[in-house]
Amino acid sequence: MKGKEITIYDIATKLGLSPSTVSRGLKGHYTVSQKTQRKIASTAESMGYRFNTFAASLRSSRTNTIGVVVPRLNSYFMSQVIAGIEKVLSEAGYNLLISQSLEDVNKEIRNVKTMFNSRVDALLVSLASDTKELSHFDVFTERGVPLLFFDRIPGKHTAPAISIDNEQAAYEVTKHLIQQGAKTIIHITGNQLRNVYADRLKGYKRALSAAKLKFSPDHVIINDLSETSGIAAAAKLKALKADAVFVANDSCAASCMKEAKRLGLRVPDDVMFAGFNNDMISRNVEPALTTVDYPGIEMGELAARNLLAHLDERIDLNLMKDILLKTRLLVRESSSKS
């Protein structure tokens, strides 16, 4: 059974004070002594009084809530980013409202609308794989509600964005495989609407070109980068005469490598493998997977810190175009020929 909501009148009656004293005391007003403030606060707490955050936020027009829209919550990388965001925001007294687009632009549009109606103070977004048009974010920019993209960012947009240099990171992976002797490098990647995958493909091509290796569209496999798709892709490696495979994430790379081994290919001697993200799985498969260290927690923390600084008017996010985080190539046994 739901009890009656406790009001300042109930607290006032209990303490023999006037309701206005209780109200001012709860707000820490200087006209109420410290001792009385403490007494009011402890009585309010013991009676189960709910400070009316909602009513207060209607007055101040701040809700102290930040919205986050991501493609999938159940991704190792994304869970790291969200953990980083939550850590910083909760220390600063903000709440975190989250939703996932499930890689569907229509759900993303609904999520963004819900976040807007929930009056978030700012919105953090990583795009769904099939998002082309960005007009669902206009309402934020038009109303001056800060909007910050991270990781999967729009190609051309006025809102600021936090990401890594995906092209350069992929260039370095590919260059490393070439230095190890690879001539036929298969690249497995995701939807080319997204910067993260389009830029990695560019970096792969640039490294081939720099080494005077011919680029072949047949060597690029585009799928959803899932564990299952990795297994399916392994079946094509022999026919393609691949001597190296560069996959745009670690979980797909790990399942592809395991299946390639099952099909009789030796790693790295017959075929080398490299992934992307430095997920936990990359360190625990055999051979350990060469990958790109891609700092999810740091990306989340940095995104949250920049938003807070903007909300406190310490920086103006709109003056920033892109914030790039460092990455690091981690060479492991999957691409180290003995």
Place this chain on the structure above:
Amino acid sequence: MKGKEITIYDIATKLGLSPSTVSRGLKGHYTVSQKTQRKIASTAESMGYRFNTFAASLRSSRTNTIGVVVPRLNSYFMSQVIAGIEKVLSEAGYNLLISQSLEDVNKEIRNVKTMFNSRVDALLVSLASDTKELSHFDVFTERGVPLLFFDRIPGKHTAPAISIDNEQAAYEVTKHLIQQGAKTIIHITGNQLRNVYADRLKGYKRALSAAKLKFSPDHVIINDLSETSGIAAAAKLKALKADAVFVANDSCAASCMKEAKRLGLRVPDDVMFAGFNNDMISRNVEPALTTVDYPGIEMGELAARNLLAHLDERIDLNLMKDILLKTRLLVRESSSKS
């Protein structure tokens, strides 16, 4: 520059209607024709009108927001549960407010207080590893705000809880290892304040006892079940003459198994391994890891569906004590002796 908030008066002026017609139209009132309702809605949207969810919720005393407090957001299992919760709640039009305790009871207490003040319609909780006392949840039960625990649930508490039969699942893992010939089974697990780890230890002991094997406290290693702790634990296996290791999660089992192999132990011939959770990592290590399939997404979906049914007064959660989900032992190469 922040624009002025659009009001129903602005919409009324634009359409040449009275503000009260606009207000009723936005609420879908029968006195306003469907055609006019559509015109009002599309004009409101194009002008960037924010339906005042907050003011509406003050009136209805519902915020359509559900709070979730978990130990860590960056855990494969927890990210599955949260994905399941979000999917169901967002389809039902609810927002999801999340926070992590970072395994610290003090942060958990602060998180729970914030959720209460944010007036969530219900709270879903999985406990921090060091939570003993549960009085920080009393304010929810006292005020009649639904509270539902999942996975890491209190030992004795009046609130309903969703979990698996941890003792039975661990009993089956241990029994399987014994059937495969193990005599000295090491159990690596987490803080015994938590049901998930205490119950798994009970199941392990019960299987030993059923097989008339002696239980030795030296064979139980309690740590934080991290990747690093798995590596550290591997160093002790030879001295303990272990012929099997049962670890209470997969990521710790995977790193421990990999390190054991590096130290010269053959898996499964010298030492068998089993984990818990059926994380992606368990399928991709070598040998593939025997584990317990533990449905994170389903647990999240079930928790959310039960809460919604309670909020809609279709079921009364308070009549339920425990909801148990099925688990399944998955025997793989790490414990299959040739």
